[in-house]
Amino acid sequence: MALTGGTGLQPHPIKGAALNENYLSFTNGTNDFAQQYLPELYEQEVERYGNRTIGGFLRMVGAEMPMSSDQVVWSEQNRLHIGYKNAAVTSNTRITITLSPGEKLALRVKDLIVVQGQPGELVCEVTAVDTASGLTPYVDVKPYEAAGLTTGNGAIFTNSGNTSKISLFVFGSEHEKGSDSTQATLKPSFTKFDNKPMIIRDEFQVNGSDTAQIGWVEVATEDGTSGYLWYMKAESETRLRFEDYLEMTMVEAVKKNADGTATEDGSEGLFSAIKSRGNVMAGFSSAGGGTGAVADFDEILKGLDKEGAIEENMLFVNRALALDIDDMLAEVNGSPAGYAAGGIGASFGLFNNEAEMALNLGFSGFRRGSYDFYKSDWKYLNDASTRGVLGLNTTIANGVTTNTVEGVLVPAGTSTVYDQSLGSNIRRPFLHVRYRASEADDRRMKSWVTGSVGGAYTSGLDAMQVHFLSERCLCVQGANNFVLFTS
Numbered sequence: 001m002a003l004t005g006g007t008g009l010q011p012h013p014i015k016g017a018a019l020n021e022n023y024l025s026f027t028n029g030t031n032d033f034a035q036q037y038l039p040e041l042y043e044q045e046v047e048r049y050g051n052r053t054i055g056g057f058l059r060m061v062g063a064e065m066p067m068s069s070d071q072v073v074w075s076e077q078n079r080l081h082i083g084y085k086n087a088a089v090t091s092n093t094r095i096t097i098t099l100s101p102g103e104k105l106a107l108r109v110k111d112l113i114v115v116q117g118q119p120g121e122l123v124c125e126v127t128a129v130d131t132a133s134g135l136t137p138y139v140d141v142k143p144y145e146a147a148g149l150t151t152g153n154g155a156i157f158t159n160s161g162n163t164s165k166i167s168l169f170v171f172g173s174e175h176e177k178g179s180d181s182t183q184a185t186l187k188p189s190f191t192k193f194d195n196k197p198m199i200i201r202d203e204f205q206v207n208g209s210d211t212a213q214i215g216w217v218e219v220a221t222e223d224g225t226s227g228y229l230w231y232m233k234a235e236s237e238t239r240l241r242f243e244d245y246l247e248m249t250m251v252e253a254v255k256k257n258a259d260g261t262a263t264e265d266g267s268e269g270l271f272s273a274i275k276s277r278g279n280v281m282a283g284f285s286s287a288g289g290g291t292g293a294v295a296d297f298d299e300i301l302k303g304l305d306k307e308g309a310i311e312e313n314m315l316f317v318n319r320a321l322a323l324d325i326d327d328m329l330a331e332v333n334g335s336p337a338g339y340a341a342g343g344i345g346a347s348f349g350l351f352n353n354e355a356e357m358a359l360n361l362g363f364s365g366f367r368r369g370s371y372d373f374y375k376s377d378w379k380y381l382n383d384a385s386t387r388g389v390l391g392l393n394t395t396i397a398n399g400v401t402t403n404t405v406e407g408v409l410v411p412a413g414t415s416t417v418y419d420q421s422l423g424s425n426i427r428r429p430f431l432h433v434r435y436r437a438s439e440a441d442d443r444r445m446k447s448w449v450t451g452s453v454g455g456a457y458t459s460g461l462d463a464m465q466v467h468f469l470s471e472r473c474l475c476v477q478g479a480n481n482f483v484l485f486t487s
Helices: 057-061 230-252 270-277 294-306 319-333 336-340
Strands: 064-067 072-076 083-089 094-097 111-116 121-129 138-143 165-173 191-195 198-207 279-282 312-317 365-368 371-377 405-411 414-419 424-429 431-436 446-451 463-476 483-486
Touching: 057 230, 057 312, 057 431, 072 463, 111 138, 191 463, 198 230, 230 270, 230 463, 270 279, 270 405, 270 463, 270 483, 279 294, 294 319, 294 365, 294 483, 312 319, 319 371, 319 405, 424 431
Parallel strands: 064 431, 279 483, 312 371
Antiparallel strands: 072 191, 083 094, 083 165, 094 138, 111 121, 111 165, 121 138, 198 463, 312 405, 365 371, 405 483, 414 424, 431 463, 446 463
16 A cells, blocks of 8 residues: 655746745645734724715605504695696687696685786786686686787787697686675695505525634624624624615615506605605706806705795705705806915905915805705715715617706705604604504614524524614605705
């Protein structure tokens, strides 16, 4: 029987040849750790992406409250005064109005209205109201200052039958002496909104052997977890990722419509609510196709004037929009070219700026008109693994471009609603989360351990399973006061 020895170092006839078999390797196969010299090890991971969590937006602008139903329903006030934009002149004395489904005509005989067209506007008296034409009723009017809508000096249209769109609103009424009240009563309509909670789940599993295996890399996570057990890092990151998903779901979720083929029903998230019930400002930033000028921003103010005119608002924006707002405010104060000329023109902040001092070119808040705005970067829109991975005005097939979200304006107000759980009216932020909870189960953020490892002895599985679950939805009340910035 022959004795077989180890491989060892292999001689080679070529002097100075660097051969793999003559060097001990730290990473290659059978030679792992088979050397007498310890490499210089960095035990801690390098946090090359900084704090990787993106949550916190909803905690800053909203609140979380329990509910005990499969649906949350609320009502919102309609406008107090009466006005129509989708109207048309169809004859010298007649205006046709197009209504939305479920909407009823609110004009009455003897109402006084201002009608605006081309080239001017007229004050008119309503003489007849059609109530039998469904969504396209008409009203007959008589102007105070012209023979008709299309004839006489001051007529808003010069040819009869012009179907150009006009706008009108009611400002009062006029009745003759001794008249009897024959006015129909205007009853406020009930506008209902609703949303349903979504069940969000995640899970982490590690087998029993790996929980007892020590690694040479020291665990370091955002929630403070540390040690040399690698599964602790995996469990911690699963929990952190799930907590971010709770917020991201409330922001991105949409309801399934008639064309949708998804298995579940979905829910109305922040972006979806603003797109359907709020305001969308497209192409404001230079990166998104706009100019980022004060005149463009003033268009937002004009829109807010038409809505709730809430004085304090918060801007959560991506990097491109944040820089454009800074440049916009700097332009108001002085040309940025002045920065290079010894600080001339750069007088915002402290007004004794000098070329040698560190100049803060960023703005965290400003006032424009009667509105206060507080600006903050929204990491969710910048991170390369979330919304930051989506490009601005990215060209897709056939030359079509897709728009992406650059920021959101959130009002800093509250609304008064009736809380069924408390049985009373309470004030809540316009933006808040409702989660399922009762005396038997709180589903705001559940986590539990199963298996036979890690202190749990619920089954014969030689593993530890960590489960995460939440059931929640977002309520966006007063969405007409929100603004979504898109490219």
